[in-house]
Amino acid sequence: MSRSDVTLRPARAEDCARCQAIAVAAWEPIHAERRRLLGPALYAHLHVDWRAAKAAQIARAFEQHLDWIVVACAAVPEQPGRAGLAAEQAEQVVGFVTFRLDRGQAMGTIGNNAVDPAWQGRGIATALYRHALDRFRAEGMRFACVGTGLDAGHAPALAAYRKMGFTAEVPSVMLYQEL
Ligand SMILES: CC(C)(COP(=O)(O)OP(=O)(O)OC[C@H]1O[C@@H](n2cnc3c(N)ncnc32)[C@H](O)[C@@H]1OP(=O)(O)O)[C@@H](O)C(=O)NCCC(=O)NCCS
Structure with missing residues (x-):
């Protein structure tokens, strides 16, 4: 990707609503x-209001450990440039990653993460995961893990994680029947 216009920074409380919106769109x-x-x-039985549930997960992450969230920001034009004037640039959050550090197990875990669908496929998640893994190392973690689905909906995430070096895999499946 041309990443020159995308930067990473620690999340701020005011990023929560935008990360919730990105998560809902991406899911x-x-x-x-x-x-x-x-x-x-x-499906209807299991996922009554998944959008609200996903948004609540993100809100909890922001409330509990703001320091375990990193956001990717892009410079976007705030208003069209008028004749002879450059367009005003505003920062927009376009992706995020949440994670946690388990110092007892020396394990860093990547949690909810997503990239705005309009910004996907440009290496933004790769940059966010790399940042999280670097943080794990800097914090003394020995291992890293992440969970995802094996279905087609999770294929981008699975491929992205494998590409980041998550290569030791334990496959799992959920099975249901109607009674
Ligand atoms: C997973 C997700 C965060 C990836 O974000 P992204 O910024 O588009 O990812 P990147 O551009 O960094 O791509 C990294 C790698 O992921 C894989 N990938 C990305 N999009 C893919 C797609 N649509 N299909 C298959 N593989 C894909 C590729 O291997 C890619 O590497 P490559 O570009 O060298 O081929 C994004 O697809 C998303 O938000 N998905 C929905 C939410 C989600 O699944 N979150 C994780 C839950 S476990």
């Missing part, structure tokens, strides 16, 4: 696939 295809896999009845 739409994951839920479309989950609905296809589960069928409408089971």
Whole structure:
């Protein structure tokens, strides 16, 4: 990607709403696939209001450990430049990663993370994961882990994690039946 216009920084409390919106938008295809896999009845039963639930997870991360969240920001034009004037640039959050540090186990874990669909495919998640892994090392962690699905909705995340060096894998599956 041309990453010159995207920078990473620690999250601030005021980034929460934007990260919630990114997460909800980014999880739409994951839920479309989950609905296809589960069928409408089971899907509706399991995911009554997933958008609110996802937003609440992000809000909890912001409340509990702001220092365990990094955001990616892009410079976007605030208003079109008028004749002879350069457009005003504003910073917009376009992706984020949450993580946690378990000092007892010396394990860093990547948690909820997403990139605004309009900004995907430009290496932003790669930069966020690299940043998290560097932080784990700097904090004395010996290992890193991340969980994801094996379904098509999670294929971008799975490929991105493998590319980052997460190569020791324990596959898992959830099975359901209607009673
Ligand atoms: C996973 C996600 C964060 C990746 O963000 P991104 O900024 O687009 O990722 P990058 O551009 O850094 O891509 C890194 C690698 O991921 C893989 N990848 C990215 N998008 C992909 C896609 N649509 N299909 C398959 N692989 C993909 C590729 O291996 C890519 O490396 P490459 O460009 O060298 O081929 C983004 O797709 C997303 O927000 N997904 C929905 C939320 C999610 O799944 N979060 C993680 C939950 S476990």
